[in-house]
C-alpha cells in the first residue's frame with residue numbers, strides 16, 4: 001500500500017508529494033520538526049509536541065502553518081488513512097518557498113511556510129528488543145550550533161555521530177561539550193548514582209525533550225530523587241545505571257559508555273521501571 005502523506009493542505013500518495021527546489025528547508029535547513037509516537041493508533045504526548053513546535057517556530061520567526069486544532073486533525077487523519085497502529089508521525093515546517101535563493105528571510109506575507117507530514121510504521125514499537133539488552137554508546141565532541149533547544153532539521157552532525165557509533169561497533173553517540181555530556185544524537189541522557197537520577201538541566205544546550213519532561217514527572221511521582229545538572233563521561237562509566245529517552249525509543253537503557261560497562265552491563269531497575277511506567281501511562285493518556 002502506498003503511503004499517504006500530507007503536503008500543504010493535500011493528502012497525496014507519497015510518489016506524488018513534492019516540495020519546491022527553492023524551499024528554504026531544502027536549501028538552508030531553515031525548518032523545524034516534531035516526531036510524535038503512535039501506540040495502538042493513538043498519539044502519545046501530542047500536547048507537548050504541539051507546544052514545543054509553537055516555541056521552535058516563534059524562536060525562528062516562522063509563522064504557524066495552521067491552527068492547533070487543524071494540526072491534531074491532520075495527525076489523526078494521517079494515522080487513519082495509513083491504518084497506523086504503532087509508529088510515528090513526522091512533521092516538518094519550513095520557512096517555505098520564496099521562488100529563489102536568498103539569505104534574507106522572505107516576506108511572510110507572500111511566502112507561506114511549508115507543512116509536510118508523514119507516518120512511519122513500527123509494529124511493536126513499545127516492545128523493542130533493545131530495551132531488554134540495552135544499548136552501547138561512544139562519546140564524541142558536541143560541535144553543533146548553540147540553539148539546540150530549537151528542534152531544527154539541521155541533523156547532519158547528529159547523523160554523522162550515529163555513523164561514528166556504528167563504525168565503532170556501538171549504537172549511538174553521546175555528545176560532550178566542555179567536558180560534560182549534553183545529550184545523545186537524538187535523545188536526552190541520564191545516569192543513576194546513589195539511587196538519584198541525574199540529567200542535564202534545561203538550557204539552550206539541549207533539546208527540551210517531551211519524553212524527558214514526562215519521565216521526570218513520573219520519577220518524582222514514584223518518589224525517585226531527580227538532580228538536574230551536567231555530568232561527565234567518567235561519572236557515567238562509574239554510575240549504577242544509564243539510560244536515554246526520546247519519543248521513538250521511550251526509555252532505553254544504556255549499558256556501556258566508550259567500551260566501559262555501566263553497572264553490571266545489563267539494564268538497571270530504575271530504567272526498567274521508568275520504561276514500564278512511561279509506556280503504561282502514555283498509553284492511558286494517548287489521544
Ligand code: PDD
Pocket residue numbers: 035183184185186187188206207208209210211212245246247248
Ligand atoms: N529526536 N535530543 C535531541 C537532539 C533529539 O533529537 C531528540 C528527539 C530528543 C528527545 O526529545 P523527545 O523526547 O521530545 O523526542 C532529545 C527525535 C525523536 C528524532 O529526531 O527522531
